Each structure stands twice: as structure tokens, then as C-alpha cells.
Amino acid sequence: MIVYKIIDSVMKYRFGNPVSTDAVVFKGNEINKEKLQYFTVENQQFLKLKYKMHKNDIVLGLGENLKGINKRGGVFESYCSDDADHTPDKKSLYGAHNFLVINGVEKFGIFIDYPGRVLFDIGFTHKDELEITINDKNLDIYIINGKSLRDIINRFLKIIGKSYVPPKWAFGFQQSRWSYQDAKKVEEIANNLIKNDIPCDSIYLDIDYMEDFKDFTISKKRFPNFKSFVKKMKDKGFRLIPIIDAGVKIEDDYEIYKEGIENGYFCVDEEGNPFIAAVWPGKVHFPDFLNKEARRWFGLKYKKLIDLGIDGFWNDMNEPAIFYTERGLKEAVDLAKESKNKNLNIHSFFNLKDSFENLSNNTEDYKSFYHNIDGELVNHDRVHNLYGYNMTRAAAEGFKEIEPNKRFLIFSRASYIGMHRYGGIWTGDNHSWWEHILLNIKMMPSLNMCGFLYSGADTGGFSSDANAELIIRWTQFSLFTPLFRNHSAMGTRNQEPYAFDTESTDTLRNTIRLRYSLIPYIYSEYMKAVKNHDIYFAPLSFEYDDKYSRYVEDQLLVGDSLMVTPIYKENAIGRYIWMPEEMLLWKASDYNYRDYDVINKGHQYIDININEIPIFIRKNKILVLGSHANNIEKLDNTQLNVIAFVDNKATYTYYDDDGITYDFDKGIYSEIVIDIEKIDDDYRININNKGNKHVKKLNFEIIDLRGNIIKKSLIINRVEKGDIK
């Protein structure tokens, strides 16, 4: 074992000779140290780490996974999985995010930088034991120390590098379905959104836009004049976001296939031939995204669609999902043939049924192909979790080459820590279940801690049928998630915001308008999180260390100023809330209509109507609010509303930039720093305008602990820095 000091309070422990994941961007310096901090290590066939948890320790992290914000009691496996049943007994979803934070008698973070199978038993087998089993003896382990959870997270986010930043329009509402199958249908959706006056920035193209599910092709039949159609939709206010799949169809005349074969860009089987799996189009090869040249080749292919006017993509099926392989299918079919006319009993019948059931995403298949990593052949199983990551990296590196200073929307299904620098993720094929709203709530801060800021769930649920109430309640939460997309599967009930009754459409319109009015805050908080190696969604325990806050699983802090308490139960007329301190409650039904209640510290119940979204402004914190438009580019935030809940003083930094380039990286962005100080019964407001030319006026509503409101307006251009009484 070699030990490195990466940055202050962060150590790396290197075991054996690991494959490089590029998850961490700092190299660090080798130091003299021998023992892994906190854990006992068993170095037998596999590496096993053990930590004795104390009774009240909680464990955070693991990104995209099941169960709670507090992972204690569960068992989890990092192995990117295309499993569309996110039931509570599952151990893996699409992402592999091996970062945990222990918040207890001891406070620290641990990152297992190993891209194969890792098992986390967090007090499941033995209630006080955290046991991590790594399927290998070559890996890096990082231990992150810090005085507070925030401290630990800041350090971890620093070493893994800054988050991906999408274009600002990607913070708008987005409408999707598998599939809006042709231009006519897409236009119908756009027109319905316009007719119902529902703001929206983009419409998604799922697999049916392609010709026979071939990447970077367009079905001529369904989208006869794609380029002009893209323009027409953009003129109406909608960007089209096509899907790209991992598997490349095996078809003689198909350019991508031919080039891949010619250049040896596909993963290979034991014999060195391109590995064959089957997905949507039938048999495919998998581009070897772990091979630098193959990655570059595939990444530049996005140009085909960019040239047609496309500004954003989603990368799918990149665990990689496998429906079947020839090996598996042959075995199953042979077993079926043998079974013909037999009297199958419990054993032989389930054996047969399982042979078909287990065709997809079979471990044997994952063990039977190889990557070319810097000239070395590496078995897929050992680097499985890097595949989707590097597909998205291919896209991002491609974009950088194609249009270096343009931000593209890109997000992925599969991921590994490190991919957060290249794109976002969505949380995969959930269901229209109330339980999955709660899962969505719990997953967001966990994802943020692992670097994934641009993320969100399929609002309303992908599989199963939704009713109006579920869509409303889910949308009321998703409006706070950076990726805000309504998406559903083929064969399910339509669930667009206008698909139900008029009253529900009205509620959803107001909900989505609220999102647009919150863009000044959401974008500021997102960009500051990126800049400061911070998170956007946090569990209460990040700010409050009382007895109850650490166990709260259904309330989140959003950015610096807000706490949200979504409704995720059917027929609910309100909910219970733990108030770690007094806050200002705005039950938002229409962003233009604001009234406030001061809610006291303690356990509280609040009534919430179906059209209301409870937004809590924390004590001595400030919310900035604009107004809505039908898409992000049309937002006119020359005036902003500033809502402040002030006991003594509060400060807020409003951030903005051009929204489309990487100029912010060179320091080209604006800030308005707002300071409010209570003096007797009035407030002193101090505005520090750092480069802002867009916002002309701030309208203040300042509320004190007794609920008294004072309103003021301030012209910004004229008072670049000044005290107002």
C-alpha cells in the first residue's frame, strides 16, 4: 500500500496496481503512512474493510441508490444496472457512486475508487458494522476528513473536480416520452404546450427518431426534413433533445459500424473479435469508450446532429444494457427445446423460465468482453462502471472539439464519480409510484454529494400509469431539481401537464411558472455550488445538528436559503415537518401571490392544498425571484423580487452569466451581493453590484420573526453601492 496526501485532510491509499478511473483530478504526494484510517482491512481473496459504527451514527452518500438519505441498515452494490424495477430490495441502479460519509462519533468520508463490483453492507448483516467488500485487490481508497459534513463534502468535491455546467435553457421545463415518434407528434406536443400556455424549453426524441435504432441517423420517414423541423421547433421556443444509445447496430452499410470495425473501436470478445450483444436494433457492437481513440471518434459523431441544429443529448443504455447475447439465447433456446412435452415441475420449470428471465444484463456476458485501455486488454467486469461515464465523456470531449465555448446539454443514464465533470444524469426508469417521489427526494442530496448536480428524475414516473394528483405532487418537487423533465414510457397513460382535467392543468401551469420565476435563485445556487465545490440539495443535517434533523428523510435544503417539504402521499391534505429553527413559510400556488407565515421551531403540521407548494425561507436568508416566460431565453428579469426573512442580518449573492458559453470559467459573470441588516424596526440594505447590467430594480419584501412585512424598491443602476434606510 502506498499512501498519498492529496490535499489537506485528504489521503489516498493505493492497493496494488489499479486501473485509472480519472475520478480524482489531484495526484497528491506520496507520504510515509502505513495504516488505513478508521477501518480494519482484511486482504484475503478480496479486499474487505470494516468499521464499527456507534449506535447513533448515520451514513450518507452512495449517490444513485435505493433506500434513505441515511443508508444505515441497507446493503448496496456498485455495479451499474439497467433494472427498471426500483423496488426497495434492489442493491444497484444505473450509477456506481462509491462515496460515503459517516456522521457520528467520528465524521469522515470514504471514496472507494474501483470501477468493478463493490459491496457496501451498512449495518444490514450486523447492525453496528459497516463492511465494504471490493471484488479486487487493486484500487485506490480516499479518506476525507473535515470538521463538519460540509467541510468533508467540499474537500471531496474539490478532489473530483468541478461539476458539469449545462446551458441555462436546460434549467427550463422539459417534456419527454418514449416516444414522440414523428415530427407530427412532436409538433402536436409543442402546440399543446403553447395552447395551454405551459412554459417549456425542450422536447425529447426517444429511440424512434432514429433509422432502425442506429445512432446518429434520422428516420427519413418519421422526420423527413429534420434540419428545418429542428429550426421550426426552435422558432416556436422548443429545443429537440435526441437520445444516443451505447450499442452500434451491426449492419454492413452503416457508417458508424463500418468505421468502428475498420479501426478496431469496438469492445472485443475472448477471441479478439468485436463482441456481439443485442439491444434495440438487434445485434450490436459496443464502442470501446475506454479506448481514447474510440472515444474521440464516437464523440465527434455528435457533430452530425449538432450540424442539424441540435444543442443537447441524452446518452442511454450505457451500463451497457444487454438484452441478450448469442451465448445466452442459445442456452435458453436449447433448454426450451429439451423441455418440449416434458412434465416440468417446480425445479425444471423455474429453471426454464429463469433462463429467459436472466438473458438480460447477465454477469457472464459482462465477463466475456474486453476493453483496450492504453494498449492493455482489460476484462469488462473489472471496469464495468466506467462505461457510461466514458460514453458521456466521449460526447463532452467531442463538444469541446466541435464548439469549444458552447455549453451543450448532455446527461447520461449510467455513471461513475468523475463523469459529473462531463454531464448530468437522470435517475432512470422509475415508476408512477408515490414511493418514487420519496425516492427521488432522498436521492437528490445523495447524488449531489457524489458530484452530480445536474440531475433529476422522470417526473411523473416512467413506467406505470399516473393520475393527475401524482403528476402535480411530483412536479411540485421536481420544480426544484436542476433537470426538470416529465418523461414516461410507451404504453402508459399520457402524463403531459395538460393531459388531465382543466383544474389540474391550471395547477401544473402555475407550478411550472413558479419554476421559471425561481430561475434567478436556482441558477445562482447551482452555479455557486459548482464554483465552491458545494452541493445544491442538502440533507438538514448539513446545517442543523439537533437530534431530529439527522433523521429527516423527506425535507431538503435547496441552496443556501430554502427548505422544501414536498408532499409525496396520495390524498394528503398537509404534512408533518421538523422545523430545526423558525422559518418563513410561503405556500406558493401562484408566484405572483405571496403571503407568509412564520413557523416556529419544533415538530409542526401544516395544511397544504393540492395547488400549494410549501417553500420555507430559512432565518436570515434571502430568496430572489423573477417572473415567468414561456422559455428561459424569454425571461425578462430586469426586475427581481427579493424576499428576506431577517432576524438580524442576511446576505445573498445573486449570480448570473451569459448562460450559453464557458466564459464564466474565465471570470466573466456578474454578481449582486445583497446585505440586509435589521436596525431597530427598519432595515439597512446594502447592494454590491459586481458587473450586473441586466437587473435594474430590486423589489424587497423583508419579513421579521413576528411576520411583519416591510416593502421597499431599489433601482440598481443608480445605486451601485449604497445604504438605504
Place this chain on the structure above:
Amino acid sequence: MIVYKIIDSVMKYRFGNPVSTDAVVFKGNEINKEKLQYFTVENQQFLKLKYKMHKNDIVLGLGENLKGINKRGGVFESYCSDDADHTPDKKSLYGAHNFLVINGVEKFGIFIDYPGRVLFDIGFTHKDELEITINDKNLDIYIINGKSLRDIINRFLKIIGKSYVPPKWAFGFQQSRWSYQDAKKVEEIANNLIKNDIPCDSIYLDIDYMEDFKDFTISKKRFPNFKSFVKKMKDKGFRLIPIIDAGVKIEDDYEIYKEGIENGYFCVDEEGNPFIAAVWPGKVHFPDFLNKEARRWFGLKYKKLIDLGIDGFWNDMNEPAIFYTERGLKEAVDLAKESKNKNLNIHSFFNLKDSFENLSNNTEDYKSFYHNIDGELVNHDRVHNLYGYNMTRAAAEGFKEIEPNKRFLIFSRASYIGMHRYGGIWTGDNHSWWEHILLNIKMMPSLNMCGFLYSGADTGGFSSDANAELIIRWTQFSLFTPLFRNHSAMGTRNQEPYAFDTESTDTLRNTIRLRYSLIPYIYSEYMKAVKNHDIYFAPLSFEYDDKYSRYVEDQLLVGDSLMVTPIYKENAIGRYIWMPEEMLLWKASDYNYRDYDVINKGHQYIDININEIPIFIRKNKILVLGSHANNIEKLDNTQLNVIAFVDNKATYTYYDDDGITYDFDKGIYSEIVIDIEKIDDDYRININNKGNKHVKKLNFEIIDLRGNIIKKSLIINRVEKGDIK
């Protein structure tokens, strides 16, 4: 349509010429009436009923089904289904319980007495519309009016006839697993329970006790001396409860098969040959339980096991579950053969996979066999929901003939209203998911409303692996359910009460002892519910009509005196509770250690440790508590503890009987009526001893609204009726 008045406030509307279900035991008198009350009727291809719900109406009922106590927002289908994934999108489980209660602007019950497919859309498609679609035009509809929910339920439970009563020992804790596969394993379980001092009344035998899964056989290899083994176990304090399956193995020398064939007792296919399906043993025939003679024949077969000392059974796979039929298997295998070496794409691949996936419980199969009902051949699909019902009726009618005055334990997986007179049910193959504790909580009152009092879930979950905390929390709820059984599936982690750490075993021992100490209350409340056409578990809305009570989904009234508020969330340190009035809280960790808090009306949060069970005694209500023993027969309740929370006065009727015969039906049982009246700062206690000879002493703890406790003891034999100050 012919209309009958069944009893006061209950009408039957007969459409066409329905198959008799024997769900309702009253015939009623034909009256002159034309219109179905409350509903509009569309009589097209199917019968469709519509009711316009008001905004705040809630809808209760549907027995064994998914979603909430309040069914509004959901869509449900009555079609007994062997589906082991009780996920929120499922429409059917094992039972078909077509009874709903609307609690809103109008209050009434509706029972759709039709044993085929019925669809209930309760505001799912249109949020204000209740729509019931019946797959036929021959059926009875009952409308039950009443002034209160209790009133409606009492009338409904009256017309469907009194509930099954199990022997008293069936209220003990029961231990099960698929499978304790041989005598050695069963004895090991018994010894472990004894060694760990965990009370238990019975151990279950799942399918492996049989010879090749043949009903009414015993594996000679695994249970070589069954009769003496049964006795040995009974001497240790455990009854053995074998499973009986619906399908009868096709095997030339097997007696049941031969007799069934000879007498034409099996369901037949289109050609009139015995219908062939496949289940555990491979190919089977289904006894035609809807044929009276076949039912009697099968029912008397239970004598084979009764003669070996068996006192209880569980009837399984009686939806009936079908793994496959020859038709289905042939089609799937043929498709597989055609697929060999083909390049299957999305369509052809899922077509193939689904053909195996859909082999089991396929609608085509259910449509392809027939019953002989009083000489008439009836397609199974039309009477599907009567099958499990009549299997259990077969058993119960058999018992009556075999030992007329002995109560047997019998419960079923599939059921229909009416079956509640013959046996109980368990709620089938759930999972070790926290969500399924909550589902269990919600299902219990719904089942009670449909007549099923003797019921309970697989405590700890059947499928998936459980951890200690889940088993503890689930057991803490199940201790209140009449059927109290820990059951799990093959291949899952062991989950017996002693299977975890010592501390967890201690907690579970105390939890199960609490159950035994509560037997005087639980048995009294169960038997009074039977006698009075009442329910044992009730939603809060049955007693409290405030705004919040009607929406409470995770608190239940248990009998007349208690409210329970189970913990069903992992890592919880307490929970929120709606208190519709002040109540007395006992956080029970050890039934011998009692202290109390008066909890005020309103929304409350209470801290609850892992070893604590919150039990609320309602205002002016009384709990009677005995002490534990290692099984029910060993209980020595010559002294009872009476805990009373008294504002002004309270009354309680303690019930008891011999626990093993039906003599209670002839009025042979005892009661002790306890009246407590507050007079100034003291209490007047009045005891009316009606035939009790067993209880000698009552120890009172009477608590007032300020939490003051007065303790008194009363010798019963000497004061049959008297006032004590």
C-alpha cells in the same frame, strides 16, 4: 332488474341470472323499486356503474388490495391473482373483495356480488368519478345504507354472516418458513424457540413435508414417523400446521388423483377431459370445489392428517395459481425454436421473453376450463374468484363432519367475501420491505370491513432479506393482528426471532410476550367483533369525524380501547401522530413495566426507541392485560391487570370461552363487565361477573387526564357484583 330488501337499509339489485356465490346469507324479499340508488348504470356490453364523488369524499374497502385505507385515486381489479410482487401499480392480489364504503357527502356501502372480473376506478381516470365495470351482465349489487360508517359495516357484516372463529391457540405466535424441510429442522426450530425462551404456539410445514408435493401425503424420508413426531412436538408445546395446495398431482397410483378421475371431481377442459395445469409437482388437475360432491370429497381428505394429530392447515395456490399449461408451454417453446440463431430486435426479443414470462397465471388458461355447478358447466373465468373460497369451504365443511364441535385453524391465500365464514386469510407473498409494513397496516381494516377478521401478513416479509430492525418493527405491529406469524421464503436470510443479535432477540422476546399478555384483550375484542358483526381493526374515521382523522393511514384502532401507531420507517427514532382526542400512551417495552403519559389532542410527535411499542388507551376506555406463557394453553390468567384511562366513566366487557369448541355459539362463554366511574377524586368500580370462574383477581391501574394513577385490587370470586370505593 329485480330489487330485494335484504334487511333494514340493505337492498339487493339483481341483474340477469347470476351464479350463486353464497356470499350473502340473507335472501330478503322482492320489492317494487326501479332505480339503483346513488349510481347511474350503463348496461352495454358490460355493466358499468358511475358515481360522482365530492371533493372530500373518501372511499374505504376492497379488502386485500394495494394502496391506502382510502382507495381514492386508485384503480383496482377483482381477480384473485398469484402475483408475488406487491408493487404499488398492481391492481389485484390474492383476494377479491368487492365491497366499498363511501364516506363523504353521502355515506353508503356497495357490494358487487360477482365472482368474475370487476374493475374499480376510484377517481383514477377522472378524479371525481367512481366507476365500476363488471365483466358480465348477471350479478347482484347490494347497497347498504346507514347513519355512520359503523352502522353500514355492521349491516354488511350481518348480511354476509358471522366470521370464522379459530381455536384460541391460533392467537399465539406462529413460526413458519418455506420450508422447514424435515423433522430434524422442525425440531431444531422448536428447540431454538425454547432455548431462547420465545413463546410460540405452532410451527408450519410448507410444501416439502409432502411426498412429491402430493396433497395429504407425508414424505416418509423427511418425516419418517409423522404421527409420533406430531405428538412429540405438541408435547414440547408446538402444533404443526401443514400446507394443502389446490392442484392434485397426476400420478397413476396416487389415491386422490384416482378418486378424482373416477368420480369426475376435477375441472374439465373444452373437450370435457380433466383440465391439465402445472404447479409444484408438475402436471395437476384442479378439484372442482364448486361442485358440492367434489367439495365434500376433498374436505373429508383432511381427516388423513387430522388422524395424525394435526389441528390446523393453510390452503395455498388456490387462485388457482398456474405455472404453465401444455398450450402455453408449447407456444413458448415453438417461438423459442423459431428464434434460434435469429437476430432478435426489440419487438421479437420481448415477444419471446414475454412468452415465457406470461406462461404463469395466464388469462387464456383461466378461460379454458369449466366447473360443474349443480349440473351446469360454467366457464372458470366467470367464477374465478370463488375457487379459493370453496377450497377453504371444503376444508371447513370437512372439519364439521369430521369433528363437529372442534375448532380447527384454517386459512387461505385466495378468497372472496363469504369465505370469511369458513376460514381466515394471510396476505400472501409480500417482501421484506418497510413499505410492506405500511401496506400491512393499511390492509388490516380494509380486510376486516370485508368480513376477514382472522388475518395477518407474513411478518418480516416473505421474499427478500430482512435485517433485525425490520423484523422488530414488523413484529411490533403484527402482535396486534389475530394471525401473528413470522414467515419467509426459501433462499432468503433467516428471520426467526432469535436469528439476529442478542439485543434484538431480547426485544423480540419482550414483543412476543407482550402479545401473550394481551391475549385477554385481543381474544375478547375478536370474539365480540364476531358476535356483534363488527370489526377488530378500524380506521380512525370510524370513531372520529374530524378533518384529519379521515386521512390518517398509519394509525389504527384495535378493538374498542386501543389506538396503535406502528413504526414502519427504517432508522426511525419516533413518529408523528394525529391525536383526535387525549389518550393515555404506554410505550411498552416489557409488559410488566408500565408507565404512562397523557398525550393531548392535536398533531404530536413522540420519541420511540427500538424496543418500545406505543400503545394508546383511548379516553374512557379500558385495557385488560394478563401475563405471558410459552404458549396459549399455558396462560394462567387467574389475575388480570386492568388499565383504565378515565375522564368520567368507562366500561369494558371481558370475554372468554373454552377456546377449542363451538360451545360459544350455544351461549356457553363467560363475561366480566367492568364499570368504572369517576366520583370526585376517586373511582367507583362495578364488576358484573357473568359466568367467569377462571379469573380470580383484577388489579386496577386507573389513570386520569392529569396522569394521576390510582391502584386497586379486587378479588372476583367474592364480589360477583358490587361497588367498591
